Amino acid sequence: MNGRTCVDTAPLDEILTRYPASEAALIQVLQDVHRAYHYLPCDVLVKVAEALEVPLAKVFSVGTFYKAFSLVPQGRTIVRVCTGTACHIRGADRLIEEFERELKIKPGETTADMGFTVKTVNCVGACAMAPVVIVGETYHGGAEPAKVAKYIAEKEADHEN
Amino acid sequence: MRIESAAAYDELRRRAREEAAAHRQEILVCCGTGCLANGSMRVAEAFSKELQARGLTAEVGTFTKRTGCHGFCQRGPLVVIQPAGVLYTQVKPKDVPEICEKTVAGGTVIPRLLYKNPADKKRVEHYAEVPFYANQTRVAMRNIGKIDPTDITDAVAHDAWAGLVKAMLEMTPEQVIGEIERSGLRGRGGAGFVTARKWRACRNAEGERKFVVCNGDEGDPGAFKDRSIMEGDPHSVLEGIVIGAWAVGAHEGYIYVRDEYPLAVVNLTVAIEQARARGFLGKNILGTGFDFDVTISRGGGAFVCGESSALMRSLEGKVGEPRQKYVHATDKGLFDRPTVLNNVETWADVGAILLHGADWFAGMGTEKSKGAKAFSLVGKVKNTGLIELPMGMTLRDIVYGIGGGIIDDRPFKAVQTGGPSGGCVPEALLDLPVDYERLTEAGSMMGSGGMIVMDDRTCMVDVARYFLSFLIEESCGKCVPCREGLKQMLVIYDDLVAGRGKPGDIERIETLAAGMQLGSLCELGKSAPNPVLSTLRYFRSEYEAHIFARACPAGMCRDLTAYEIVPELCNGCHLCFKACPADAITGETKKVHTIHQEKCISCGACYDVCPTAGAVRFFPKNGAREREAV
Numbered sequence: 054m055n056g057r058t059c060v061d062t063a064p065l066d067e068i069l070t071r072y073p074a075s076e077a078a079l080i081q082v083l084q085d086v087h088r089a090y091h092y093l094p095c096d097v098l099v100k101v102a103e104a105l106e107v108p109l110a111k112v113f114s115v116g117t118f119y120k121a122f123s124l125v126p127q128g129r130t131i132v133r134v135c136t137g138t139a140c141h142i143r144g145a146d147r148l149i150e151e152f153e154r155e156l157k158i159k160p161g162e163t164t165a166d167m168g169f170t171v172k173t174v175n176c177v178g179a180c181a182m183a184p185v186v187i188v189g190e191t192y193h194g195g196a197e198p199a200k201v202a203k204y205i206a207e208k209e210a211d212h213e214n
Numbered sequence: 215m216r217i218e219s220a221a222a223y224d225e226l227r228r229r230a231r232e233e234a235a236a237h238r239q240e241i242l243v244c245c246g247t248g249c250l251a252n253g254s255m256r257v258a259e260a261f262s263k264e265l266q267a268r269g270l271t272a273e274v275g276t277f278t279k280r281t282g283c284h285g286f287c288q289r290g291p292l293v294v295i296q297p298a299g300v301l302y303t304q305v306k307p308k309d310v311p312e313i314c315e316k317t318v319a320g321g322t323v324i325p326r327l328l329y330k331n332p333a334d335k336k337r338v339e340h341y342a343e344v345p346f347y348a349n350q351t352r353v354a355m356r357n358i359g360k361i362d363p364t365d366i367t368d369a370v371a372h373d374a375w376a377g378l379v380k381a382m383l384e385m386t387p388e389q390v391i392g393e394i395e396r397s398g399l400r401g402r403g404g405a406g407f408v409t410a411r412k413w414r415a416c417r418n419a420e421g422e423r424k425f426v427v428c429n430g431d432e433g434d435p436g437a438f439k440d441r442s443i444m445e446g447d448p449h450s451v452l453e454g455i456v457i458g459a460w461a462v463g464a465h466e467g468y469i470y471v472r473d474e475y476p477l478a479v480v481n482l483t484v485a486i487e488q489a490r491a492r493g494f495l496g497k498n499i500l501g502t503g504f505d506f507d508v509t510i511s512r513g514g515g516a517f518v519c520g521e522s523s524a525l526m527r528s529l530e531g532k533v534g535e536p537r538q539k540y541v542h543a544t545d546k547g548l549f550d551r552p553t554v555l556n557n558v559e560t561w562a563d564v565g566a567i568l569l570h571g572a573d574w575f576a577g578m579g580t581e582k583s584k585g586a587k588a589f590s591l592v593g594k595v596k597n598t599g600l601i602e603l604p605m606g607m608t609l610r611d612i613v614y615g616i617g618g619g620i621i622d623d624r625p626f627k628a629v630q631t632g633g634p635s636g637g638c639v640p641e642a643l644l645d646l647p648v649d650y651e652r653l654t655e656a657g658s659m660m661g662s663g664g665m666i667v668m669d670d671r672t673c674m675v676d677v678a679r680y681f682l683s684f685l686i687e688e689s690c691g692k693c694v695p696c697r698e699g700l701k702q703m704l705v706i707y708d709d710l711v712a713g714r715g716k717p718g719d720i721e722r723i724e725t726l727a728a729g730m731q732l733g734s735l736c737e738l739g740k741s742a743p744n745p746v747l748s749t750l751r752y753f754r755s756e757y758e759a760h761i762f763a764r765a766c767p768a769g770m771c772r773d774l775t776a777y778e779i780v781p782e783l784c785n786g787c788h789l790c791f792k793a794c795p796a797d798a799i800t801g802e803t804k805k806v807h808t809i810h811q812e813k814c815i816s817c818g819a820c821y822d823v824c825p826t827a828g829a830v831r832f833f834p835k836n837g838a839r840e841r842e843a844v
Contacts, residue, residue: 079531080514084473111532118533118690119514121473137435138630138666139592141680147817151795175517175684177474178438179247180592180664181287181599192251198795198819 064089065097069104076107079115083122091127128163128170130189130208132156137176139183144198148184149173151201168212169205216493218501223370223379226492230371237277239318241265244292244359246283246445247438247477248599253306254291255280260310261293268314276318279368282446282481284359285600286346289329294341294359301341302327332596332618346597349616351578353586354402354562355439355602358446363481366449366488374449375494377565381457382500385568387417390461394564396572398584403429403520403557404632404661405737406583406650412554415544416462419552424464427548427555428455428508429525430471430478433517434633435684437664439588440558442600444471444478447562448485452508454561456495457568459506462554467508468529473515482510517634517688520662521736522555524690535692536736557662559588579605583649587660593630593667594621603648610644613667624669627768628752632661634681634688635741637748638674657748659741671818673770674753675760679707681745689738696739699730703746711771713836715761720750765834772816776835779820781806783829790820790830 068085072078082105086097093116102109116122132152136145149160152171156164163170179185182194188204189211196204217223234240243249243258261278270276284292289303293313300323302313309327316322328337329344338344352358357372366374381390395410416424428451432440444451455467471478486508489495497505511529518524519534526548528534547553563585567575575585583605589612592598596618603612609629613619620626628638637658639646646652650660668677682704691697703726706719727743734740750757759765766774779790779799786804798814801807809820809830816835824830 075531077529077531080528081511081531084512084514107531114533115514115531119516121513121515136684138633138664138677138680139436139598141435142593142666142668142672142677144822147795147819150817154795174474175433175688176435176437178432178441178472179251179287180436180438180590180666181248182251182290183592183598185251192247194248194251199793 059096060090060094062097062100065100069101074105076105076111079105079107079112080119083112083116087122092123092125095124126163126167128167129212130169132169132171133174133177133187134160134171135177135179135183135185135187136173137180137183139180140176140185143183145184147198148186148196148201151198155201155205168209216491216501217379218493220379220383223376226367227370227373227376230367234368234371239276239298240296241276241278241318242281242284242294242296242359243278244282244284244290245280246287246442248283248287249290249292250477252290252304256307257291257293257305257310260307261314264310264314265318268319270314270318279362280364281361282358282363283442283600285355285442286344286597287600288598299340299342301329301338301344303329345618346599346601346616349603349611350601351586351604352602353566353575353578354443354450354559354588355447355600356566357450358442361447363446363448364484366485366492369447369449373569374447375453375489375492375565377568378453378457378494379500381568382460382502382504387461387463390457390568391417393568393572394461397567397575398572398579398582399560399563399567399575400583400650401557402559402563402587402663404635404659406660409556409560412544412556413458413462415542416464416552416554419545421552423466423551424462425548425551425553426455426459426462426464426467427526427529427553428467428469428558428561429520429522429555430469430475430558431513431520431525432472432475432558432662433520433688434635434662434664436590436592436630436666437633437662438590439600439663441472441475441478443558443562443588444475445481448478448482449489450562450565451482451558452485452489452495454556454564455508456499456506457564458554458556458561460499460504462552464554465506467506468548469508469510470513470519470525470529471510472513479510479512486510516690517684518690518736518738521738523736525555526553533690535690536738538735559663580647580649582651587648587663589663589665591617591665591667593665594624594669594672595619595667596621605649606647608645608647609639612648612665613644617667620667620669624671626667627670627672628668628674630658630666630668630677630745631664632659632744633664634685635659635737635744636661637744638668638677638752639748640752642752657744657751659744671768671770673711673766673768674749674756675707675710675766676768676770678746678749679704679711682707682742685738685742689742693733693735693739695730695733696735696742699726699734699739700742702726703743710757710760711766712773713760713764713771715764717761719761720754720757723750763834764836769818769821769832774835775816775818775832776811777814777816777818777821777830777832778809779807780829780831783826785826785829787825789823789825793819793823795819
């Protein structure tokens with residue numbers, strides 16, 4: 054926190070122009086920051102606090118309270134395994150295990166090559182197609198453990214392109 | 215063109231209907247999240263291309279329309295061809311040329327794409343005859359699946375905004391509130407508070423600056439009605455909000471949408487812009503001099519923000535912690551100003567009530583619960599999807615009528631309603647009429663309309679444990695009974711499912727539950743013990759089996775369950791071999807297979823795929839290894 058900046062702050066400067074400098078805009082600003090950086094870098098949070106004139110502690114409290122935010126870098130593709138009730142009773146836990154086996158990471162972790170982050174999410178609202186897995190932007194309804202390797206391979210092909 | 219009089223609105227609607235009538239046929243392609251996931255966008259594109267290639271667009275005035283969720287998500291992508299009303303399910307892009315040739319141009323149906331009724335194995339030709347749709351009454355969902363949500367003209371052709379025109383140009387704010395009061399409308403978010411009472415309190419509250427808020431933070435796992443309404447008919451939501459704002463005298467509004475619902479944000483944004491251009495929103499609405507505008511706020515992904523006071527803190531840019539309710543939001547809500555907060559579905563009902571009248575709405579439902587209610591029917595039921603029914607329909611009619619019964623005709627065990635604040639309703643109460651009061655009496659609640667059907671392969675101890683672990687993650691941590699009570703309960707449940715349950719555990723759970731109900735700050739904590747208490751009330755024997763027999767009657771708790779293949783019944787189909795994630799099954803095609811216990815992780819995948827009844831069975835792992843299926 055000595056004024057040294059490690060990440061490019063240009064995206065942040067642009068984001069700050071979209072909102073009034075008030076506390077009410079904090080969550081919206083953090084959401085845009087998260088979208089631009091794929092996480093909330095500490096030095097960016099310091100700048101957000103200064104720009105919105107909100108105590109840094111408050112920025113951190115909001116940044117750690119909401120599930121949409123992460124303080125550590127995320128993989129290029131976020132895998133979200135829905136663990137809503139409908140998915141739970143239709144076998145979401147087997148899907149999570151399969152992702153653990155395939156990617157060698159637990160939910161909440163990121164692969165060493167920063168390719169994938171696996172998360173669980175409490176219901177994505179696609180319950181009629183339970184169980185559901187979302188890889189990046191692609192929804193897989195009626196997901197099966199046996200197809201998990203395929204879901205990953207499809208996305209890996211995208212990464213290489 | 216801005217609308218400033220009833221005559222101008224009528225003219226707009228007349229022209230919109232004429233335009234729609236000019237299309238002699240309409241191909242409605244469902245583009246809700248469910249169908250999109252199944253590839254409906256590619257189907258819609260294929261239709262547009264195919265029609266153009268065949269010159270059908272000009273010749274017979276055929277037209278492809280991308281609509282919101284038709285509700286029958288499991289069968290998606292869904293395509294309806296109007297005016298014939300033919301419903302095709304699970305349509306793929308490669309089916310499109312055949313549909314264009316035989317149905318659109320030729321007027322005949324393609325049997326293979328029609329819905330097959332699982333009850334009598336017959337194909338059903340028309341949308342309206344499919345049991346899933348035939349037994350519904352749609353109010354909040356009146357236009358979903360009919361209109362293109364991104365086209366206000368199409369929405370107006372279906373009466374969107376007519377309720378606002380009537381309210382603002384023919385009625386006083388007091389009359390509007392009176393009409394809502396007579397309709398008996400109650401909050402669709404779950405608690406069932408009388409809507410008109412909120413509105414009147416806010417109207418009478420002191421202060422110039424007031425707010426209306428739409429709660430679109432649909433967090434209950436297993437519920438997705440609000441998502442579908444916002445995606446499929448954003449105009450109904452906006453119309454209700456503007457009517458409410460005018461009735462209470464608010465000039466600013468917010469729609470708080472869950473972060474997980476990107477398509478809802480997109481469709482609402484488009485609808486807001488179009489409504490502003492027509493003079494339904496913004497400055498000088500309908501030329502009356504009344505100003506009101508609305509802002510969309512994306513949630514941060516916290517379940518507790520569905521609680522109204524937490525939601526308002528979140529809108530203020532703060533951490534979403536609830537506060538004591540002795541201060542009413544209608545006096546001091548958002549930014550400490552008088553605020554009316556209603557659920558998406560409640561707002562969507564308002565326009566229809568104003569247009570058709572309070573008596574029409576109050577004519578549906580039961581004594582204290584009027585109108586119709588949207589539910590998401592999901593879980594182990596044959597037809598899953600989104601439905602809207604008059605209050606008072608029985609659970610049996612819902613599960614077996616609309617839902618078509620349990621998957622694989624397994625025994626029904628329970629319906630879970632009300633999300634983490636609700637409970638499980640057992641088979642003995644299947645004839646319960648569904649309304650606010652009856653569900654509460656049964657130890658559950660209406661909640662946000664999730665109905666999760668469970669069969670004999672669902673362990674009720676595990677279900678209660680599931681909701682506890684959900685709530686632990688989502689408790690904001692502000693008050694002790696909720697934060698610590700959930701934690702200690704989960705410790706006991708972890709023991710129960712792992713076979714470490716002790717006599718006295720059930721009583722300890724009940725003591726903790728009573729403390730949380732009494733001492734928690736907000737409804738999240740107060741209602742958190744509901745899943746626990748309702749499963750204890752109706753399925754106590756399952757708890758006792760876990761504690762005293764170290765057995766899971768449903769065979770779902772892995773530490774308590776082992777699987778084996780019955781050699782006499784195995785026909786060697788090899789499916790279990792393929793399904794096993796732990797390589798614990800050996801055997802060759804057409805020969806008897808074996809499960810190796812030392813490798814088996816008891817996930818039950820073999821049991822679920824086995825097509826031969828009884829060939830895979832489970833038994834208590836830690837018992838005396840009796841060769842008896844539980």
